[in-house]
Amino acid sequence: MKIRLPDGKELELPEGSTARDVAAKISRSLAKEAVGAIVDGELYDLFKPLPEGATVQILTRKDPEYQQLFRHTLAHVMAQAVKEFFAKKGYDPEEVKLGIGPVIENGFYYDIDAPEPISDADLPEIEKLMHRIIKRNLPLRRYVLEREEALARYRGKDPYKTELIEDLPEGEEISFYEQEGFTDLCRGPHVPSTGKIPPHFKLTHVAGAYWRGDESRPMLQRIYGVAFRTKEELEHYLWQLEEAKKRDHRRLGRQLELFHIDPMVGKGLVLWLPKGNVLREELVAFMRDEQIKRGYQLVTTPHIGSLELYKTSGHYPYYAESQFPPMELEDGEAYLLKPMNCPHHVRIYAMRPRSYRELPLRLAEFGTVYRFEQSGELHGLTRVRGFTQDDAHIFCTPEQVKEEFLGVLDLTLKVFRTLGLSDFRARIGVRDPGSDKYVGDAEHWAVAERQIQEACDEAGLDYTIEEGDAAFYGPKLDFVVKDVLSREWQLGTIQVDYNLPERFDIGYKGADGEEHRPVMIHRAPFGSLERFIGILIEHFAGEFPLWLAPVQVVVVPITDRHHDYARKVRAELEAAGLRVEVDDRPERMNAKIRDAETQKVPVILVVGDKETEEGTVAVRDRRTGERTTRALSEVVRDLAERVRTRARE
Structure with missing residues (x-):
């Protein structure tokens, strides 16, 4: 057989040769360093036979694909270690049944049916066994069995592997890997042997996982692990995990009394507490101010709508599985909890004939919508069943699309700049031509996709194109933002839609006196307030910029005789529009300061005899680190200016 190297050179090898044979043919040193290969663009190990005429690139530990190879092998090493762990406890290793063990981001997991529960406390011992297996540098061997022989190996012994084999298509190769x-x-x-695995890994936790994700199937134990090339990478990742726990918005939400999710109210339904509502309203005010400056008109629509409305829009039945069941009335009417705001805005547009002179018409709403998320998918504020979108729909002529899109893009970037979310990437979601989930004319889709790309190019925005990522009615631009821990979150979205205007048969009279079809632009820079706030809580670790902080200033009088001056300080700050509390509890000053710091209040002003006499305050600024004594009037002016300009510090 012949294979081709990346430089175009051809090698002649015996039929059935592997990447290991290719490496040996090139050089003895490469054969020693090889860990895998890229074969016609696909990741191979050194054991799998190569196809005739393949292009083969040999991989070493320097290549990025090495991580996927050793992480996958680590899943097998962990499974072997779990069997050894239970053997030491007196069990037959065959009593440990194995599900699947794939590579995931930063690591791996394995689903295991063990003879007794595995706890997080068992993980250090399993880790030790894994390290011993790696040190033994066990060679791996790959072999293939015929279907019936493979089934005979597991039938009656391991239901999970039996099912996996039975579900394989007829004729598909059934391969096995063996080590000791x-x-x-x-x-x-x-990787070719366990000794090729770097020792920089850690088992993180055990969780329950239904077999193949089906709640009617057995519950297995899923052991998660992370693995990296270097000790430094592992330590940085573990630091990120600990930092993420500290920043968990659910924990901080309780600590700072921002929101509450009460089982009696309902899963995934958020109760905004007074402090959290301040945060929410500040974001709403920010967006409202920006929208009014940019010519948006604010509207309000109901929380429910006729089922026929959503049938016309296509949201029902396209999203039927993620919606609450329709409410059917005795007179035959049926209503749906609002899953989207757009059909309501279309009907506002359609209430009377429109002229081209009215366009673009920009309708905005902080509209609450409802989605039926599965219980297991709910997560604090970031995955809920009721949420409020900073939603708007722009009705414009086809000629106005690019300019309006650029305006929305500018607004979205203003949001990110204001909140310090500067690390983001943009992706354009276009339709998959082979899918039938999209509605509308192919020509309109092509035009909309081109308009989005042209607008992004004109704005100098870097982007990727993701086929199949479009909404069912039109292509879109999504923003994926990195927080301070480098975690990615999908936030703002802008969508160009030629289809809903068609479905609702709306139009406008053009300059030529004829009826024309408008184009809709859907946009939500925040996405949903709930999810956005959850992300902000974790991004800032609850230490919000002054303008967003629920309590912006706490005044701490040193003793009771300073209470009157403390109240005067509060009055002057409140007159300047700041949110202020006076801590006049009978506690020591240091305890009051500590409590304010625990509540992550941005500015603490301490007042005693000197401050009272001189009309000053001792400033402790959490974000700037300032520790000075300044004139009260100067502090009031500076803080008010920071709030007015929505400064990030």
């Missing part, structure tokens, strides 16, 4: 007597059904690829 431990064998697993697996497609691969793997």
Whole structure:
């Protein structure tokens, strides 16, 4: 057989040769360093036979694909270690049944049916066994069995592997990997031996996982692990995990009394507490101010709508599974909890004939919508069943689309700049031509996709194109933002839609006196307030910029005789529009300061005899680190200016 190297050179090898044979043919040193290969763009290990005429690139530990190889092998090493762990407890290793063990971002997991529960306390011992397996540098071996022989190996012994084999298409190769007597059904690829695995890994936790994600199937135990090339990468990741726990918006939401989710009210339904509502209203005010400056008109629509409305729009039945069931009335009418705001805005547009002179018409609403998320998918504020979108729909002529799109893009970037979310990427979601989930004319889709790309190019925005990522009615531009821990979140979205105007048969009279069809632009820079606030809580670790902070200033009188001056300080700050509290509890000054710091109040002003006499305050600014004594009037002016300009510090 012949294979081709990346530089175009051809090698002649015996039929059935592997990437290991290619590496040996090139050089002895490469054969020693090789860990895998890229074969016609696909990741291979050194064991799998190569196809005739393939292009083969040999991989070493320097290549990024090495991580996927050793993480996959680590899943097998962990499974072997779990069997050894239970053998030491007196169990037959065959009593440990294995589900699947894939590579995931930063690591791996394995679903295991063990003879007794595995706890997080067991993980250090399993880790030790894994390190021993790695040190033994066990070679891996790959082999293939016929279907019936493979089934005979597991039938009556392991229901999970039996089912996996039975579900494979007829004729598909059934491969196994073995290391020191431990064998697993697996497609691969793997490193050539356990000694090729870097020792920089950690088992993080155990969780329950239904077999194949089906709640009617057995519950297995899923052991998660992370793995990296270097000790530094592992330590940085573990630091990120700990930092993420500290920043968890659910924990901070309780600590700072921002929001509450009460089972009696309902899963995934948020109760905004007074402090959290201040945060929410500040964001609403910010967006409202920006929208009014940019020519938007604010509207309000109901929380429910006729089922026929959503049938016309296509949201029902396209999103039927993620909606609450329709409410059917005795007179035959049916209503739906509002899953989207756009059909309501279309009907506002359609209430009377429109002229081209009215366009663009920009309708905005902080509209609450409802989605039926599965209980297991709910997560604090970031995955809820009722949420408020900073939604707007622009009705414009086809000629106005680019300019309006650029205006929305400018607004979205203003939001990110104001909140310090400067690390983001943009992706354009276009339709998959082979899918039938999209509605509308192919020509309109092509025009909309081109208009989005042209607008992004004109704005100098870097972007990727994601086929199949469009909404069912039109292409879109999404923003994926990185927080301070480098976690990615999908936030703002802008969508160009030629289809809803068609479905609702809306129009406008053009300059030529003829009826024309408008184009809709859907946009939501925040996305949903709930999710956006959840992300902000974690991004800032609850230490919000002054303009967003629920309590902006706490005044701490040193003793009771300073209470009157403390109240005067509060009055002057409140007159300047700041949110202020006086801590006049009978506690020591240091305890009051500590409590204010625990509540992450941006500015603490301490007042005693000197401050009272001189009309000053001792400033402790959390974000700037300032520790000075300044004139009260100067502090009031500076704080008010920081709030007015929505400064990030």
